[in-house]
Amino acid sequence: MPLFPRWTNTVSRLSGVLLLALPAVAIAGLMIVVRSTWGTKQERDIVQPIEFDHRHHVGDEGIDCRYCHYTVEKSPYPGLPATTICMSCHAQVWNKSPLLGLVREYYFKDRPIPWNSVHNLPDFVYFNHAIHVNKGVGCVTCHGRVDQMALIQQQAPLSMGWCVSCHRNPEPQLRPVEFITSMTWQPAPGVDREKLGAQLAQQYNVHTRTSCDACHR
């Protein structure tokens, strides 16, 4: 009679496998979690102090993105509209609406509206809107169909891998700058997307860099 029954062999092998597998699974699990939409905070509704609906303003009214985000072509920041921009219409339109009560209150008190930020980059990342918009990267490419969002969600993962993937091969993401704010632009039928991308890259002198100092300073 051996000291250990035969099944202990299986147990010892199994524990050996588990010993190796468990950390691997744990690490893999963590890596999956940080890459998941939950980890990157994608597709999450951020409630704002004022019920502003991009579906209505962009979709129904067809207001160009740059009417409110007016510095997107010349500044690193797209520019959150000053309250005067809201009031430029809403002094006349819906000027008694209770939904806009807070806007009027902030405007007449001369206090900034405390919007909640949706797209948060780490503080050591310096993203510049102006250069992307001027070189043919459309709003919808990163921000998604805001004309279909009741509350703005983060569509892209905003991870470094996502940034770099486009910086390595920007051409498929380029579009003519005339359509930079279009939510629905597609290449005309019959136009080869790849060729168009290459042509636009040349026309706009697109020159993406992947050196660290392009974004980290």
Added chain:
Amino acid sequence: MTTPRFPLPVLGSSAPVDPPAVELPDEASFAPGRTPGSEHGYGRSYWRSVEEQLHGDAALPGRDQEFPPGAFDAPKGFARRDFLQLMGASVALAGLTACTEKPVEKILAYTKTPEGMVPGNPFHYATALVQDGIGLGVLSTSWEGRPVKVEGNPTHPVSRGSTGPQVQAELACLYDPFRARVLKERGAGRSWRGFREAMRGRAGALEKDGGARLRFLSGPSSSPLIGSLRQAIAQRFPKARFHAWSATPRDSVYDGTALAFGRPLEPHYLVEKADVLVSLDADFLEARNDTVDLNLGFANRREPHHPRGLNRLYVVEPRFSITGGMADHRLKLRSADMEGFALSLAAELGKTLPGLSGFRSPAPLGGEAAKFVAAVGKDLASKRGAALVIPGERQTALTHAVAHAINAALGAIGTTVTFTEPAVLDTSTGRSSWQALVDDLRAGKVDTLVITAWNPVFTAPGDVDLPTLLAKVPNAVYLGLHDDETSRVVNWFLPAAHPFESWGDARSREGTVSIVQPLIQPLFGGISEAELLGAFLADEAKPYDRLKALHAAHAKTDFDSEWEVWLSNGVVPGTASAAVTPSLQGDRVRTAAGQARPAPAGLELDLVHDYKILDGRYSLNSWLQELPDPITKVTWDNVAQVGPGLAKKMGVANGDLLLLTVSGRSVEVPAWVQPGHSDDAVTVSFGYGRRQNTLGVKDADEPVVVGHDVYPLRTAAAPWFATGLELKKTGRKYTICTTQVHNVTEGRPIALMQSVEEFEKHPEAPDVRPPVKLGNKELEGSALPSVQPAIDYSKQQYKWAMSVDMSRCTGCSACVMACQAENNIPVVGKYQVGRGREMQWIRMDRYYSGPAESPEMVTQPMFCQHCETAPCEYVCPVNATVHSDEGLNDMVYNRCIGTRYCSNNCPYKVRHFNYLHWTQDKTQVEKMLMNPDVTVRARGVMEKCTYCVQRIERTRIVARIENRAIGDGELKTACQQVCPTNALTFGSLHDPKTQVSQRHADPRRFDVLHELNTRPRTVYLTKIKNPNPELG
């Protein structure tokens, strides 16, 4: 247990690590030849301190340790490894807390966006900053209404885009959380309205006798607005008196011109036109508001390829100054003997120049000085029309007058020196103005005294007990940025508005008016000088309205539109003072000179304003306090500089506390053995010794005394120097923290200097030239092996590089301050500097060459060299420092785990490690100082010069949007932009026409430590000297 070879200092112990004292042995000889061996330095050897010169590297404190003290700091008590073993699991579990949600960040938009504002792009506003009454036009970079950087105004005739170090550090004063916030009457809070009502009542009473008991004590000022307010006050109170007081008076300049020309005039030295310059203790290369343009003019003449060749500078001075460091020949002379020297020079020149006949020296000069005078005289006489003698502000009026007489005889007036009416309101800010007020105070003739001069209780000469006198004044009013020594003894204290918070105006040295415009609302409710003076007038106009009314006269056509242009350009055109051609009253000078007596023998005390904190007004500015002194490299302290001969005679070493006694008044100051200092004098800078809270210093929560106060040694009659100094060793030591000897050179020549003769003989000296030469493809990469693969830079549009012309660099350290402001560099405090933890990305190195009694000086700004084969890169285990495609050595903070391997492997020692979380616990006000374009680094991260990568990227994006290349000169690094001498250039090497390419191809170019084949992108140009063969 064995004793560790390198004892570990313990974090948290209150005392700093004292560097072992190095005593100078008796048998020590200061003769040349005992310098550490260094090959290839053009036959010269270089050293950085007296200890090193005597004994070589071995003598340096901490030399037996591989790493600087404190590099191994570990927490006290619990052993680190035990701690890690026990806590490992807990920490892993605690990591789960990271799974909680980060709070949502708020974005606040404007209610109404200011006109023209693009959030994310800064504005540049033109304004002016004042130093001792003299304005300098500056541009302030303002982010969403928050000024974060000051640059010189390129359209301003004196600044031309440059500033000195104090102007760069001015923002640390603006955002100082220790600034006064409350208007007080005898310590109790009051309102501005309450003050004005009280003053209205007082003024009514004073008006009855014409203001005979009303006095004003102001600092030097050139402001036309203040001038007009004074006139208005004088109209209402005809008997009121205005006195001006400055601890750094320029009285001798105006008294000297008054003696020579009959009336006070402002001299303007056109140093670029001079072939031979003699400085009589004139520190005209210190970058102050009145001398910034002189720096450029001088530096332009230090390049061998200047069409008129190199100039030659002789400096006569007791101490070693910045200007002395640039001199081709220096003569050490007591200040008291300066009159005698000037007269001897006049007498020497009088032998050949008729205008100078009749001058004679009161006492014959000694051997060395006599030889010097003969050689200088000959040199000056041979360059008539292109020669210049510059007298220093510390010297007497007679010295000035004699210098003007020499200049007149040499044909300098109108060619190398011009004169205008003074731009300042008061030509006397020293003794005469001061004494009249003190006499009135003593006699009790003053009812109301309005003080706007900076902290007169602190800066007052030692022979006046100002607090007691002020206590007798029934109504003393003081306006100041801080609650200080003066605010405690007056009835009313008003917090002042910073120049960035108020309307005003200022004139530059040559008269150009700049409007001072506010860039931010007063942070602490400060009040400007103009507002305070306005409280004594019947009308209650605002300073802005007064200013506009005053300057309406300058308008040619439409005032309102011109006013806008003046504001945006920063200068009011056509306001420069007209040049006057004064005629020398030679006989008056001769008569005055005839009364000169030989100076009494004995040891002399020389008082100088500090290179960093001036008269003390910047003593609370931690940036400037931590800036190493351009000469001594001492931080956070003032020292008594003694010559090496005197030090040897007295057995004094660095850090020995000395008791300095003059006319019965004594102070204790630590000694500093200063090579090249006169052995007959001791030099101390004033402004230190205040008990203060200092912004941003981690270890100093409690107010501490910084440095030693030497104002008690001063008298109004002898503000700058006094003979009869008694020097006594107290036997106690004092810890001085200096930055220059934190690393060792192992005897290798780092900064190179050669004479113009040597340079012309051997323009190519292969042993100091890099083996890799521009455009030499054959040698490129193959001359020396490298473990790193070669990067092909030809594909990229730019190949960034820098060059430093050491012939131009004076070591003024404005670049260090500019870098600190631009790159959010923290200050660490004196104790941490003592541990070698200073964070400034630019180390302004200073080397001496030659004997300790009369060394030559080379200054060399040292920062990341951006090596093409960078030794730091291949030792980083996490790729936190990598090369960019354009040749920058990138530092990626978020990857850095703080192994410090990179710093160990850096041969230039330019990497700085965040040993502690310096930026933690910043107040809201301090946070406003941060440049939003640059990451604020945390603890445990390495950092170093980035070539201002944030500026490169910003400029690149603007250029790329406009589909063009970045032009040469369009992009400037912070250090390059501020440099008063244009010593630094930055640009792309791909274009051979850029200034930086040309300097890289200059025959004077050398790469520091080129034998390591690091192939630095930052190269240096040798310093060229132009010695007079007659002086050997």
